[in-house]
Amino acid sequence: MPSVEDYLLGTDDTESVRLGVQHRLWAVQAAAIWERAVIEPGSRVLDVGCGPGYAAADIAQLIGPGGRLLGVDGSPAYVSQFEARMERLGFSHAEVRRGDVHDIASIAGDETGTFDVAYIRWVLSFSKDPDRLIEQVHKCLKPGGRVAIQDYFGYASIKLAPKNEDFQRGIAAVAEYWTEHGDLDVMGEMPRILRETGFEVREFDVVQRLARPDNQIWNWPDIFWPSFIPRVVEAGYLTRADADAFMAAWRAASESPDSFLLLPPVFEAIGVKR
Template sequence: MSDSKLADEDYIIGTNDLEVKRLGLQHTLWRESALGAWRRAGIRPGMRVLDLGCGPGYASFDLAELVGPEGEVVGVDQSEFFLKALEHGARIRGLDNIRTVHAAIDAFDWPDAEFDAVWTRWVLCFLPDPKSALDGIVRSLRPGGVFVAQEYVDYRSFRLEPSEPVFDIFVDAVDASWRHFEADPNVARRFPAWFAELGLEVDELTPVHYAARPADPIFRWPISWLEEAPSRLVELGFLSQDDANEFNAFIERRKADPATLLMTPCVLTSRARKPG
């Protein structure tokens, strides 16, 4: 087990220009799913929306367009690097209805009943105390406000076939990194119980799970991460360099084989409403 500690502004998967680019690809491929979730949640012009763990702002930009100039999006992230990318992106898009807050989620000063909606994607799974964050989310919602999330519910449903033993070694290393930092790769499994405890009304629990072959656009999303992750896991001490080299060769074989089948980790789109 690694003794590595993350810097205050760091992420398990890193914060750098390459990660900004990867997150852009990720949002492009998941954009329609997010837009659908927001439409079903009733997010509309004039609303105030919190984008929790906003990263470089790709979802924030779409939310800002959705709520319009009379609405506002507040993006919260612990990475100043990502927030600067968001602010630059907002300027070049002419979006002046986005405000950023530099704060770790576990240190965020939650306002009372300030937002009509809170959105988060692949954020609570990285927190050591996601229930505390959910408590803050509920407090920050106005009566009738809605929480919308896309989080992993079954990470080990992630498959790349035909498989080889090194793939399972890699997934074990990913899981170990999550657990070491007291995070939960299957955090969405706990949402229904937490929603009930907090008095939220559950509107939606929809699994999202893609199958893809190398020629399919969605194939690029996990592959772009699989190409970057081994070096990060080596850096953090969860994967040996030999295993990383073997895994990289495995990925190249799978990319080159048109018969490859990739199953993305199952994500749960969750929507719950604060009574009122």
Template sequence: MDEPRIERLPGPGYLEQNRRLVEQRRLLDEVWEEETEEFLERLEISSGERVLELRCGPGLGLGRLARRVGSRGEVVGFEPDALLAAEGGRRVQEEGHKTVRLISGDFLSLPLIPGSFDVVYCCWGLASWGERAQVLKQAHRLLAPGGRLGIFDFHREGTRMFPHTPAIEAVLGASVAYHRQQGTEVVLTGLLPELFLSSGFLLDGAWPRQKAEAPGTLSYRWIESMLLDLGPRLLESRLLDPDQWGAFLLEWEARRVDPKTLLFSPPAVGVLARPLSNVSL
């Protein structure tokens, strides 16, 4: 007799991590809303087109894609994490988007029809995706003739606070080292032209955007929340010691009320590519 199948529910730690991720994505979406809309304009998404968003997370950007394709188009959101995909599905239902659906699983083995999308778009998701070259090759396979690929992601080495202080520089440097340690390509956008060529694409343009903000602004609070959330992991991975983290917290608190403080975000870069078969060389 076969053993009964036992479904294991995610533990509380995983659920809490997902909750924090959703909140961070919500703040991220709000901070970069204007720049995201600007980049989507460059993708020239029109009524009736079919758009695939890769690693759509909790689905915060699916609505703006649905508005562009209209009632005759289709938006498919792909999210490998089942809980985030379920969160995105609930959001799509609540917002009443009839032309949007979500899928989950292993992107490289999903039974998607070649040439079934006019646009493949990935916002904030490619840098931390370990199989980047294979993902781009799959995107190439899924694009119809005349299709476009849009990547909007960070160049993570650009975060800086002025005036400089060693305590804050230590944490900013450790955060980049941590992301690199976790498999994130911290300078992804600089490497994309080469990745594009090896995947059958040609770069068609890149548009960097960066924010420089004083304490108390939305962008400042977003970077602050990321660093404070990352702190325990920097300690656990021994990229920082407790004295360095304590010095950072004291200095950060002092800079909140310092009128000389200016915090530069990591640059966000929108990158557009087209299949080589579409390009006249």
């Protein structure tokens, strides 16, 4: 059974703040998939691996007090932050439960089979058993219910321009380390998993974004490297010298008007429960 404790990115305060910034930087894409999956006033929504509740707060606002938002996450810290956030906002229709998302049907209890939409963003790439996770989510939805997914395929295609070997060595190490804990190509399996689990694949597409140093989205990798690269070093996938060279290459790129970064492609899927 996959463990929640060994979650790759950790759950300290820095990571919680980073998730908030990341949510802002991807808010347009999130709102768009919620609309296409038909999250509307009164909807019953499951937020699978909800983290501290940044997306959940927006969804809770969209569905209103006549709706229901249930978040599930393995991190005690994120569960507390979720609860504090919803209390501050006065969203009594939003609840969080701590547990492993691979058991989400039993965590949802009596509500299993009643949800209109399940949202899963950047959780499947940390899963050791995505087939089981999607199977469990399928149980939680009512017939005709939708699952909306945003996650990676081809993460290692991140590329800095002008080309820089020190930077690319770091990316290769990030991908290698991540692969120990999950699957950065998980969306490559998603059409099959959805179909085999009993979903009709209504949408499957990719969002490929490009960052330049003066774009807002440059901030996304810019806040990720300082928090994640030290973990990659600690785990032995990158030497300290190579990590320093990686960060030096990144800082130099950040100062240059000629740089750009091909970001990891984020794939989007909407499945409808048959």
